[in-house]
Amino acid sequence: MTNKTCWVLSNGIIGMDNQSFGLAHALGIEVIKKTVMPVAPWKYLPAQLWIKSLHSLGSDSDSLAPPWPDVVIGTGRLTVALSIAIKRASGGRTFNVRIQNPQVALRHFDWVVAPLHDRCKGANVIETLGAVNSVTAARLLRASEQFAPRLAHLARPLVGVLVGGTNRSVRIDTAVAHTLADKLIHAAANHGAAIVVTPSRRTDPEVVAVLQRRLSNVASVIWDGTGDNPYLGYLALADYLVVTADSVNMASEACYTGKPVFIEGLTGGNNKFEQFHRELQSRGYTRPFTGELSDWHSPPLDETSRVASLLKQSMGLN
Structure with a gap:
């Protein structure tokens, strides 16, 4: 464990949290949960319209204020703009990792981790067969x-x-x-x-x-x-x-x-x-599934560890 920190942006959706926290913990750095609940009108707007705003959150959200984290990870539409705003507020120091296709310009992120079926292509995209997750x-x-x-x-x-x-x-x-x-x-x-x-x-x-x-x-x-x-x-x-x-x-x-x-x-x-x-x-x-049970062998699908290894190399954590 290094002294680096990672904020995981969570809006309480279990499936998304499992991906974000799974990848964050695999990095081997301190993980801090940040509950973020955007309010109207922001939560209804495309991320492009509020990527500079950290003032879109309701009272049930955690504070997003300095000291800024070394890494921010989020999954899902409602955390896209906030992760970009955090990176900007940090002067570009925060390493911004997005899980799933963000549907905005990829230049806002250091890395985008997207499953193949998201059809997200770019020099900073790590494609995965399935979803990163928290199973270990x-x-x-x-x-x-x-x-x-x-x-x-x-x-x-x-x-x-x-x-x-x-x-x-x-x-x-x-x-x-x-x-x-x-x-x-x-x-x-x-x-x-x-x-x-x-x-x-x-x-x-x-x-x-x-x-x-x-x-x-x-x-x-x-x-x-x-x-x-x-x-x-x-x-x-x-x-x-x-x-x-x-x-x-x-x-x-x-x-x-x-x-x-x-x-x-x-x-x-x-x-x-x-x-x-x-x-x-x-x-x-x-x-x-047909009701018949047959045996076959396949290697464990561990995309989380593979992606974490690539990110750690990129961030100099190895």
């Missing part, structure tokens, strides 16, 4: 120790199912839930598998209800949202992983484990999501 071997080990006793009664193989929710590109509805349940029941009957399911905050309660009802006669555990989230525990302990197609983050984190990862629920999709999943499949990280 140490976190998986701790999670496996925490959750192993709770799953000890279940047979092997163990199928971990990560369920997301409908977004602008993919629908995860009750029809998908029924199809998924059919396949999981098949896996249980034909492979002797036990099933563990963790819904996300975005999962429709009706989707969870379908899975609970349909899997009631199968050796299974479906997280009910109480107590500690078993997400990392299931990543660590499952023999196979099934991930709904709506989340780049979940697919990327599942592929970090190096285990067989099956993708379920491509009932909508756009070119961006389809490109992402085609790329994962073509490189051997994932396969479509």
